[in-house]
Every structure is written in structure tokens, then in C-alpha cells.
Amino acid sequence: MTQLANAQNNPYQNPRKCRSPGSRPFVFAVAAALILSVGCARRLGHNVEDIEYISSGALNGHVVVLDGYDVYSAAPGDPPSSQSLERQFDLRGTGVTWGPRGVAHISDEDVFVFNNPREIDELLLTDAQGNPRPAIEITYLGDTPYHTEGLAYVPEGEPRFGGKLLLAAIWFGEAMTTRILVIDRDGVVSDEIALEPPYDENWIGAVEYLPGGELLISQGGDALHRFDLDGNLLAGPTLVEGPGSIEGVAVTEAGYVVAAGYYGGKLPVLGPALEPVDEATLHHDLGEGVSFPLGLTYRPDQDAFVMQHVSLDGFGFVAVEKELGAVQPQFVLDSDVTNLSSLAWIPGDKLFAVLRVGAGELWMVDAAGTVVEKLDLSLYGPLREIDYIPSWDQFVLVSAAEDEQTALHFLDRAGRSVGRMDLGGGEIESILSLAVAETPFGPTFVVADAPEFSTTMAAFDSRGDRLWSRDYREAFNVMHPDSLTAFREGMFTGLAAADSGSSEIVLFHPLMD
The missing domain is CATH 2.120.10.30 (TolB, C-terminal domain)
Known part of the structure; x- marks a missing residue:
């Protein structure tokens, strides 16, 4: 039987087939x-799962978008202006087993964190160039969730949960339940945030930490809600026109919000009060x-x-x-x-x-x-x-x-x-x-x-x-x-x-x- 040599790792050699763009x-x-x-x-097409604003390190001032196995970025300024995203690195070879659902940036270490949907007990880490770093093994408080989604990082010095990761977790049973897990840097789940009813039974697509102790959350639709760190609703829903199913939100240092939908395309920019900012859109065009x-x-x-x-x-x-x-x-x-x-x-x-x-x-x-x-x-x-x-x-x-x-x-x-x-x-x-x-x-x-x-x-x-x-x-x-x-x-x-x-x-x- 004919035998095959292993594929060469460089995917850009000898472009004799698939001459189409992308x-x-x-x-x-x-x-x-x-x-x-x-x-x-x-x-x-797109598989946009999360978005993050980088406030320090090699990509300081960039908005980073997780799309399938690829990470894209742009430096739109603050307040953001219209920009097109460019591919930064991909996650093949990092241990990822399927498209990650969340990304966070640990600002104190300049490393990225990704969840690994087929390995629910693991968080993957890379540097700013996509090179692997030692993974985090998660130790859960109780039952292991069925699925995890958005990720966020609480910077050191914040009044609660400073230096910890926030991970949206989902359980299925007679009814779907969702909680936000608070994870120490060593992977131990030290606390949980249960949103007030009925939000605790809704899907969580995106979670982002707001300085001072609030959460900005999408529950899988085209709206955003603000909660405190005890899960109490503070404001919302605020409808966001454009992205469809919101999978990620990023907050700049000046308080501007960029929202990303699963199907990519245009990523609208919102002001600190979640008001639309005219003529400020990040463009992420890919595929058909x-x-x-x-x-x-x-x-x-x-x-x-x-x-x-x-x-x-x-x-x-x-x-x-x-x-x-x-x-x-x-x-x-x-x-x-x-x-x-x-x-x-x-x-x-x-x-x-x-x-x-x-x-x-x-x-x-x-x-x-x-x-x-x-x-x-x-x-x-x-x-x-x-x-x-x-x-x-x-x-x-x-x-x-x-x-x-x-x-x-x-x-x-x-x-x-x-x-x-x-x-x-x-x-x-x-x-x-x-x-x-x-x-x-x-x-x-x-x-x-x-x-x-x-x-x-x-x-x-x-x-x-x-x-x-x-x-x-x-x-x-x-x-x-x-x-x-x-x-x-x-x-x-x-x-x-x-x-x-x-x-x-x-x-x-x-x-x-």
C-alpha cells in the first residue's frame, strides 16, 4: 500500500492549488x-468567539479577536477609530483540540489565556506571538461544567478578585444553569458568581470585567447587561446593532466598548454609556x-x-x-x-x-x-x-x-x-x-x-x-x-x-x- 510522509508544517508552500483568496x-x-x-x-467564514483589549505588553493598545484557531488584532486608538484587523497568530500546535471559546490577557505577565472546549479541565496559555506556555489545570469546586464560553481577567489591585480569571460555565440538566467561575492563577476555582434569576438560566456568550467591580455580559443575543460581582443586575438590556449574536466584548482604558458577533464582519464601537459611536467600526472580513x-x-x-x-x-x-x-x-x-x-x-x-x-x-x-x-x-x-x-x-x-x-x-x-x-x-x-x-x-x-x-x-x-x-x-x-x-x-x-x-x-x- 502507498505510504505517506508527514505533512510539512509550513502551510504556505507551493501554492499550486486552491488559488482563491484566503x-x-x-x-x-x-x-x-x-x-x-x-x-x-x-x-x-467566521467563528468569532471572544475579543479582548490589551492594556500592556507587546500588543499594548490592540484589540484582539479570537476567530476559530486564529487570533487577529488591530490598534484602533482610544477612543477607537475605524480599522481593519490583521492575523496575529494561530493556535495550532498549542494543544488546542477544537476552536476555543474565550480569550483573556493576563496583563501582569503579558500572556494570553484560552479555554479548550474538548478539554474542559484545561486553560491554554501563549505569549504575544502565540508560542505555548505551560497550561493551567482547573480544579473545580463541585460538578464539572458541560461547556465553557467567555473569559476575562481581573487586573491586580482591583477591590475584588484581583489577579483572577473569570470563566463563563454552563451546565445542562432539567434546565440549563450558568455561573461565572472565579479561578486563581494556579487553576483553583475559588469562588462563583451566580447571576440573579432568570439570568442564571440563560446562555452566557461573553463576559468582561469593568474597572471598579462590574461585569458586562452578553447572553447569546444582540444585547448587553451590566451586573455587579454578586450577580445583581445593574442595567440592561442594551441592544447593539450590527454583530448579531454577541460572543465577545472588549473595554478600552477610556471606557469604550467593542462588540464582536460570531459571524464577524463589522465590530461596532460603543461609548462608555453603551451609546453607538458613529463612524467607528472595526472591520473583520474573512471568507464568504x-x-x-x-x-x-x-x-x-x-x-x-x-x-x-x-x-x-x-x-x-x-x-x-x-x-x-x-x-x-x-x-x-x-x-x-x-x-x-x-x-x-x-x-x-x-x-x-x-x-x-x-x-x-x-x-x-x-x-x-x-x-x-x-x-x-x-x-x-x-x-x-x-x-x-x-x-x-x-x-x-x-x-x-x-x-x-x-x-x-x-x-x-x-x-x-x-x-x-x-x-x-x-x-x-x-x-x-x-x-x-x-x-x-x-x-x-x-x-x-x-x-x-x-x-x-x-x-x-x-x-x-x-x-x-x-x-x-x-x-x-x-x-x-x-x-x-x-x-x-x-x-x-x-x-x-x-x-x-x-x-x-x-x-x-x-x-x-
């Missing part, structure tokens, strides 16, 4: 055949407005990738040229976004198979977005991935049910089981994503393991025998392959991976027929 070509070698194969990646791709498939008749995504305009499907160039809207599907995850193209019928994970259904959708058939797959438990095998005219399904997370279920076109193949017992512990690659020797099944278990990508033949396996981060420059799809390119079978945490599509050629 792509980052990289190189790896197919060593046995002495063939140089080029992969590339392109961000199609395609954020958080939820599924990925390849249409040979269009030579394009089709994916689901979310945006300020709602939920829709888009097609992206195979060279990761032009992006074209396809249709909008009337469905709860949380029910959609995986997508497959049925070329003979020109239909999309859309897996609705929350409802346990598989929808057949035509190219205009009309649902023409619904299959009940609830007997397979919680659903995770679907693909279509053209040569067999069958679906292959991955379930998230316990003891089924390494199995492939084969279904006929009516959704009836016709076989099962377990890929467990080796390197694969929980299949995150799946692609069917048709070869002259029959279908090959490429799976990526969930990164909380391993970062293994492996290919199996139709008997379940392993053909190859690689570390997808080291070999293919893919951080978190939420979705996979295969495509043909001459003698090669190519793969494309979508990383929802960075709204990024990555192309590579690991297979050779």
Missing part, C-alpha cells in the same frame, strides 16, 4: 511513488459568510462541494467549487439546525440524503430544497453520520449509541438493515466522520476518530481490513474533521474535510488507486 496550501509527499501531492485549506459547516458532500455533476451552514440570514446549503473558489447559495431547508449534521449526494437520483440526528430521520431532498421522502432511522439510536455507496446503491450509517460508535450499518434505499461491519478493536474508538471512496477495487471506507479518543484517520476495504491509518493533524493538517467526503481527481481519490470550529475546508490526497 486559502493556505501545504505539501505532503506520497513517498513510495515519489509523487508530490498538494493539499490546501480555505476558511469560508459560510460559518460552522455542519455537513459536506461532493457533487460530481457540478464538480463542487455542498455543505450545510449557519449565518446571520439563517440556515442554508451552499456549493463551493472544488478548487475552493466561488461559493454559490443552493437552498434553505426548513428544519431545526440542531437536527442536522450529515449530508450525502445520490448521483443517480440527484437527491441529497440529509441526516436529522435529533429526530432520528433521513430526509431525501431534491436540488431545489424540497423534501421528497422521509425515512425513520430511530431504531439505530442517536445518529451521527451518513454516506451513500453508489456501486451498491446503499447507505452507510454511523450511530452514536453506546457500543455502536465503531460500527458501520449498511441500509437499503428504504432504510432497512442489510449488514453491519465493526471497525473497532484497534485504533478507532468513536467514529467522528465518514467518507465512501469508490475505487476500481470496490468501496473504501475512510473514518476519522473523535479527537477526545485519538486523532487517527483510517481507511478500510469492504471486508473491514485496514488499508492505512494516519494521524490526521500531523499528516493532513486537519484539526477537527467534523465531516468528510471523497472525490475523484485523475488517478487519485481525494478527500475533503470540514472543520466547523474554524469554518474551514481542507483538501488532501491520501489515497492512490
Whole structure:
């Protein structure tokens, strides 16, 4: 079997593919055949999660924006004037396992702190250039939260919590509960701030400390609230026009506020009383407005990738040229976004198979977005991935049910089981994503393991025998392959991976027929 050398770490070498703006070509070698194969990646949209104003150190006076794995910055002045952000560094190689949700700057040490959503007990640290520093291990007071979001730092000398970090934490149960954790520099949670009802049951997207002992908080919408350090509401809601879902707020030394929404674009500037400041906007333009791709498939008749995504305009499907160039809207599907995850193209019928994970259904959708058939797959438990095998005219399904997370279920076109193949017992512990690659020797099944278990990508033949396996981060420059799809390119079978945490599509050629 053809073996691959590891990807070179420099993603900007040999730009022979993905010539579109914003792509980052990289190189790896197919060593046995002495063939140089080029992969590339392109961000199609934003994943803005937090924003911070830096008041000391190497980036003094900068506003820093966390967007996917990348950190952007601008020095807009104080009061801020209109500026465009530029990429400062990225977090690949720091130990991050998915797109961080919060950033804070410890001014006394000139280091950045990021949370790590797949490692809930850890905070990552870097210097101002993005070089890793020793991580902080969190010791919680009680139950470990399900998820964490915004981060803030309380400077030394403040009347309460000086020198401590503030972290928005979320628990799910019969009702969602949220608290702000107060974390010592050594990682011990020394206190908690519970917001007064009903705010303690609302999502917290952004948290920022205001000098003198107040908090500025967004609860996932387009409004800001002010609370004291005991969680009592002081003012709000104050509506902010422009960013949509506010994920981060930064406060300058003069008291001006910059708000950032998940979908990037324009970051409005507010005065100290949260009044809009005319003609003062930070510009953060990136990609084509395609954020958080939820599924990925390849249409040979269009030579394009089709994916689901979310945006300020709602939920829709888009097609992206195979060279990761032009992006074209396809249709909008009337469905709860949380029910959609995986997508497959049925070329003979020109239909999309859309897996609705929350409802346990598989929808057949035509190219205009009309649902023409619904299959009940609830007997397979919680659903995770679907693909279509053209040569067999069958679906292959991955379930998230316990003891089924390494199995492939084969279904006929009516959704009836016709076989099962377990890929467990080796390197694969929980299949995150799946692609069917048709070869002259029959279908090959490429799976990526969930990164909380391993970062293994492996290919199996139709008997379940392993053909190859690689570390997808080291070999293919893919951080978190939420979705996979295969495509043909001459003698090669190519793969494309979508990383929802960075709204990024990555192309590579690991297979050779």
C-alpha cells in the first residue's frame, strides 16, 4: 500500500492549488511513488468567539479577536477609530483540540489565556506571538461544567478578585444553569458568581470585567447587561446593532466598548454609556459568510462541494467549487439546525440524503430544497453520520449509541438493515466522520476518530481490513474533521474535510488507486 510522509508544517508552500483568496496550501509527499501531492485549506467564514483589549505588553493598545484557531488584532486608538484587523497568530500546535471559546490577557505577565472546549479541565496559555506556555489545570469546586464560553481577567489591585480569571460555565440538566467561575492563577476555582434569576438560566456568550467591580455580559443575543460581582443586575438590556449574536466584548482604558458577533464582519464601537459611536467600526472580513459547516458532500455533476451552514440570514446549503473558489447559495431547508449534521449526494437520483440526528430521520431532498421522502432511522439510536455507496446503491450509517460508535450499518434505499461491519478493536474508538471512496477495487471506507479518543484517520476495504491509518493533524493538517467526503481527481481519490470550529475546508490526497 502507498505510504505517506508527514505533512510539512509550513502551510504556505507551493501554492499550486486552491488559488482563491484566503486559502493556505501545504505539501505532503506520497513517498513510495515519489509523487508530490498538494493539499490546501480555505476558511469560508467566521467563528468569532471572544475579543479582548490589551492594556500592556507587546500588543499594548490592540484589540484582539479570537476567530476559530486564529487570533487577529488591530490598534484602533482610544477612543477607537475605524480599522481593519490583521492575523496575529494561530493556535495550532498549542494543544488546542477544537476552536476555543474565550480569550483573556493576563496583563501582569503579558500572556494570553484560552479555554479548550474538548478539554474542559484545561486553560491554554501563549505569549504575544502565540508560542505555548505551560497550561493551567482547573480544579473545580463541585460538578464539572458541560461547556465553557467567555473569559476575562481581573487586573491586580482591583477591590475584588484581583489577579483572577473569570470563566463563563454552563451546565445542562432539567434546565440549563450558568455561573461565572472565579479561578486563581494556579487553576483553583475559588469562588462563583451566580447571576440573579432568570439570568442564571440563560446562555452566557461573553463576559468582561469593568474597572471598579462590574461585569458586562452578553447572553447569546444582540444585547448587553451590566451586573455587579454578586450577580445583581445593574442595567440592561442594551441592544447593539450590527454583530448579531454577541460572543465577545472588549473595554478600552477610556471606557469604550467593542462588540464582536460570531459571524464577524463589522465590530461596532460603543461609548462608555453603551451609546453607538458613529463612524467607528472595526472591520473583520474573512471568507464568504459560510460559518460552522455542519455537513459536506461532493457533487460530481457540478464538480463542487455542498455543505450545510449557519449565518446571520439563517440556515442554508451552499456549493463551493472544488478548487475552493466561488461559493454559490443552493437552498434553505426548513428544519431545526440542531437536527442536522450529515449530508450525502445520490448521483443517480440527484437527491441529497440529509441526516436529522435529533429526530432520528433521513430526509431525501431534491436540488431545489424540497423534501421528497422521509425515512425513520430511530431504531439505530442517536445518529451521527451518513454516506451513500453508489456501486451498491446503499447507505452507510454511523450511530452514536453506546457500543455502536465503531460500527458501520449498511441500509437499503428504504432504510432497512442489510449488514453491519465493526471497525473497532484497534485504533478507532468513536467514529467522528465518514467518507465512501469508490475505487476500481470496490468501496473504501475512510473514518476519522473523535479527537477526545485519538486523532487517527483510517481507511478500510469492504471486508473491514485496514488499508492505512494516519494521524490526521500531523499528516493532513486537519484539526477537527467534523465531516468528510471523497472525490475523484485523475488517478487519485481525494478527500475533503470540514472543520466547523474554524469554518474551514481542507483538501488532501491520501489515497492512490
